[in-house]
Amino acid sequence: xxxxxxxxxxxxxxxxxxxxxxxxxxxxxxxxxxxxxxxxxxxxxxxxxxxxxxxxxxxxxxxxxxxxxxxxxxxxxxxxxxxxxxxxxxxxxxxxxxxxxxxxxxxxxxxxxxxxxxxxxxxxxxxxxxxxxxxxxxxxxxxxxxxxxxxxxxxxxxxxxxxxxxxxxxxxxxxxxxxxxxxxxxxxxxxxxxxxxxxxxxxxxxxxxxxxxxxxxxxxxxxxxxxxxxxxxxxxxxxxxxxxxxxxxxxxxxxxxxxxxxxxxxxxxxxxxxxxxx
Numbered sequence: 001x002x003x004x005x006x007x008x009x010x011x012x013x014x015x016x017x018x019x020x021x022x023x024x025x026x027x028x029x030x031x032x033x034x035x036x037x038x039x040x041x042x043x044x045x046x047x048x049x050x051x052x053x054x055x056x057x058x059x060x061x062x063x064x065x066x067x068x069x070x071x072x073x074x075x076x077x078x079x080x081x082x083x084x085x086x087x088x089x090x091x092x093x094x095x096x097x098x099x100x101x102x103x104x105x106x107x108x109x110x111x112x113x114x115x116x117x118x119x120x121x122x123x124x125x126x127x128x129x130x131x132x133x134x135x136x137x138x139x140x141x142x143x144x145x146x147x148x149x150x151x152x153x154x155x156x157x158x159x160x161x162x163x164x165x166x167x168x169x170x171x172x173x174x175x176x177x178x179x180x181x182x183x184x185x186x187x188x189x190x191x192x193x194x195x196x197x198x199x200x201x202x203x204x205x206x207x208x209x210x211x212x213x214x215x216x217x218x219x220x221x222x223x224x225x226x227x228x229x230x231x232x233x234x235x236x237x238x239x240x241x242x243x244x245x246x247x248x249x250x251x252x253x254x255x256x257x258x259x260x261x262x263x264x265x266x267x268x269x270x271x272x273x274x275x276x277x278x
Contacts, residue, residue, distance in 0.1 A: 006048070006169075006171040006172075006192075006193065006196060009169045009170065009171040009172060009196050010042070010169070010196060010197075010198065011042060011043065011044055011046070011172050011192065011196060011197045011198065012030070012033075012039075012042040012043060012197070012198045013043075013197055013198060013199040014030065014034065014039060014042075014043055016199035016200045016201075017030045017198055017199060017200060017203060018030060018031070019200055020200050020203060020204075023203075023207070026203060032140050032141065032143075033140060035143070036090070036139075036140055036146065036148065037088070037089060037090040037148060038089070038148055040087040040088035040089065041087040041089060041148070041152060041173065044172040044173055044175075044176050045172075045175075045176060045179075046172075046191060046192040046197065047172075047175060047179075047189040047190065047191065047192060048171060048172070048175055048189065048190045048191070048192050048193075049175050049178060049179070049186050049187065049188075049189055049190075050190060051187050051188075052071050052072070052175070052178050052184070052186055052187065053171060053174055053175060053178075055069070055070065055071045055072075056069045056071055056174055056178065057159070059071070060159070060160035061160055061162065062157050062160050062161050063077075065080070065157075066078060066079050066080075067156065067157060067160045069160070071178060071184050072184055072185040072186075074183050074184065076181055076183055076184060078156075078177060080149060080150065080153045082177075083149065083152070083153050083156070083177070084149035084153075086176060086177060086180055087152075087173065087176075089148045089149040089152060090145070090146065090147060090148050090149060091147055091149045091150070092145060092147060093144070093145030093146045093147045093148075094139070094144065094145065094146050094147060095147045095150045095151065096151075097132055097135040097136055097139065097146075097151070098135065100135045100138050100139050100144055101144075104138055104139075104142045104144065105134075105135065105138050106118075107142075108134070108137065108138040108141060108142070111141065112134075112137065112141075119134075155169075155170065156170055156173075156174075171192075172192055
């Protein structure tokens with residue numbers, strides 16, 4: 001299903017997010033994002049043409065720097081100039097985020113930190129996406145001119161490149177491109193999933209969930225409770241009298257409240273252990 005390709009898709013309802021009344025930081029962030037010239041790319045009609053989107057994903061290939069695809073039995077090409085024009089994207093500035101000035105990156109490590117220590121990051125392959133996003137945040141925060149047309153179009157090309165693992169996203173933007181092409185006949189339009197649209201409601205829900213997670217403490221599992229277990233003490237090897245009783249001690253241990261799927265046992269229930277008399 002084409003819905004698989006909206007995993008990382010994201011849209012922004014600017015009228016809503018700019019009206020957030022109790023979080024100036026989020027409002028300023030969206031204003032900064034808007035000032036980059038990305039608003040036209042993030043604000044798209046809330047429609048999804050699933051059948052045509054699936055055809056695009058199945059047939060799109062990169063040829064001579066452009067994207068060619070077949071939808072509704074017709075072959076169509078997407079050029080970077082058309083891509084920039086449809087979303088009114090800036091075409092001037094840096095074409096590679098790695099060119100963001102190092103002194104700004106150093107400043108951003110402190111600006112984005114919640115503590116006094118600079119934010120750590122690595123350029124290793126495992127951290128490549130995180131590093132790229134950090135550079136993007138730096139560029140947006142300090143108002144660095146970015147050729148967003150080039151950078152966003154390169155991402156779209158990765159979705160069409162069959163030689164690499166395809167990125168997932170741009171579903172709304174692809175549908176806008178399809179709708180704007182007179183050669184393409186579109187079928188039924190479906191509403192874009194509301195949870196994929198950033199609004200005042202979804203932003204507040206995000207913060208509420210994170211506050212709940214932060215309030216759970218340092219435990220790895222939210223449902224953790226202490227239970228008593230009985231542990232034998234070591235005793236000297238000497239003959240016991242008929243009235244001797246082996247001493248025991250009670251130790252508290254944190255265990256998960258999750259029940260065993262196979263046995264149904266609840267580890268939170270303390271079982272009594274009899275002492276042995278000699």
